Amino acid sequence: MREGGRCAFARGRPVRKVIVDERWMTLSLELAATSRPHPNPRVGAVVVDSDGALAGRGSHVGPGTPHAEFLALEEAGDRARGATLYVTLEPCVHYGRTPPCVDAILAAGISRVVVAIVDPDPRVSGRGLERLEDAGVEVVLGIEEEAAQRLDPGYFSHRRTGLPWVTLKAAATLDGQVAATDGTSKWITSDVARQDAHELRAEVDAVVVGAGTVRTDDPLLDVRLPDYAGPQPVPVIVAGKHPLPADARVLSRDPIVLRSEGSPVDLTEGLRSLADKGLLHILVEGGPTLAASLLQEGLVNRVVLYLAPSLAGGTGYGLFNAAFHTLGDAHPVRITAIDRVGDAIKIDAFVEEG
Numbered sequence: 001m002r003e004g005g006r007c008a009f010a011r012g013r014p015v016r017k018v019i020v021d022e023r024w025m026t027l028s029l030e031l032a033a034t035s036r037p038h039p040n041p042r043v044g045a046v047v048v049d050s051d052g053a054l055a056g057r058g059s060h061v062g063p064g065t066p067h068a069e070f071l072a073l074e075e076a077g078d079r080a081r082g083a084t085l086y087v088t089l090e091p092c093v094h095y096g097r098t099p100p101c102v103d104a105i106l107a108a109g110i111s112r113v114v115v116a117i118v119d120p121d122p123r124v125s126g127r128g129l130e131r132l133e134d135a136g137v138e139v140v141l142g143i144e145e146e147a148a149q150r151l152d153p154g155y156f157s158h159r160r161t162g163l164p165w166v167t168l169k170a171a172a173t174l175d176g177q178v179a180a181t182d183g184t185s186k187w188i189t190s191d192v193a194r195q196d197a198h199e200l201r202a203e204v205d206a207v208v209v210g211a212g213t214v215r216t217d218d219p220l221l222d223v224r225l226p227d228y229a230g231p232q233p234v235p236v237i238v239a240g241k242h243p244l245p246a247d248a249r250v251l252s253r254d255p256i257v258l259r260s261e262g263s264p265v266d267l268t269e270g271l272r273s274l275a276d277k278g279l280l281h282i283l284v285e286g287g288p289t290l291a292a293s294l295l296q297e298g299l300v301n302r303v304v305l306y307l308a309p310s311l312a313g314g315t316g317y318g319l320f321n322a323a324f325h326t327l328g329d330a331h332p333v334r335i336t337a338i339d340r341v342g343d344a345i346k347i348d349a350f351v352e353e354g
Contacts, residue, residue: 154280192342
């Protein structure tokens with residue numbers, strides 16, 4: 001039971017009913033995954049009529065457009081009366097650019113609402129569920145909750161902390177060197193690994209590098225995948241007081257440049273400013289200095305590391321350009337996947353809090 005309410009949780013319910021609910025919620029998650037609506041959340045919804053058949057579906061495209069619930073209800077029409085609505089995020093109960101989804105749900109005559117996860121936005125945060133329950137609608141919470149949060153980490157991070165979700169990506173030799181002492185660092189890994197890294201870029205709102213990376217590698221910071229037609233991430237350069245090359249290719253993409261006067265850039269405020277622009281999911285591809293600063297300030301949420309099938313056999317530039325004084329300074333991580341990507345090894349990990 002949810003404290004102060006009647007909302008039923010997925011656990012403890014009949015197995016067959018949970019399986020059916022998971023099936024329809026999975027479809028809702030798939031619908032949500034097709035859109036990039038930041039700063040709004042990714043949301044998918046389906047309506048299943050009283051006979052157990054799909055009646056409507058929808059996904060939220062972006063600010064000012066109809067929410068997923070409204071689209072699904074509109075498609076379902078009269079079949080929504082007495083039906084079940086599956087939605088990946090708690091329906092909103094406040095007025096924004098569009099009316100509250102809860103009002104549309106009640107007006108349509110939905111009798112049961114299955115929700116993956118509570119909306120952390122303080123304007124909602126349980127109020128939508130409470131309103132539905134008070135109106136006599138059966139509410140089930142927690143179906144595919146973890147999958148719903150994984151689907152849109154940027155939104156959940158921003159609503160809970162005011163900061164975007166930061167993924168740090170790096171490629172290194174098997175013994176942890178990202179560049180040689182002469183500065184060469186391009187193409188440490190294979191074409192297959194680089195394509196996988198471009199798929200990471202396709203998932204995010206912005207790609208961040210430091211001024212040193214711009215000078216050394218001259219990157220475009222765009223997505224270059226076969227037949228890719230989605231939105232391009234916004235390029236961001238942490239430049240501080242350092243000048244940028246006038247002929248840098250990334251300048252053609254009108255990057256956001258984070259600068260400071262006489263001191264290092266305040267990375268926390270810099271990330272907050274990106275979130276204020278609707279950039280909630282950030283990929284950092286900067287060099288070891290930027291990587292170390294972000295990690296030390298507790299601003300990295302996820303690490304994706306590609307290890308090439310090669311040994312540097314010496315000290316060039318390591319993954320992090322900072323002193324490692326004692327083992328107690330190490331940052332604990334939770335490794336979620338280890339895969340082969342071409343000849344490289346890909347390690348995916350979340351940085352633990354605290």
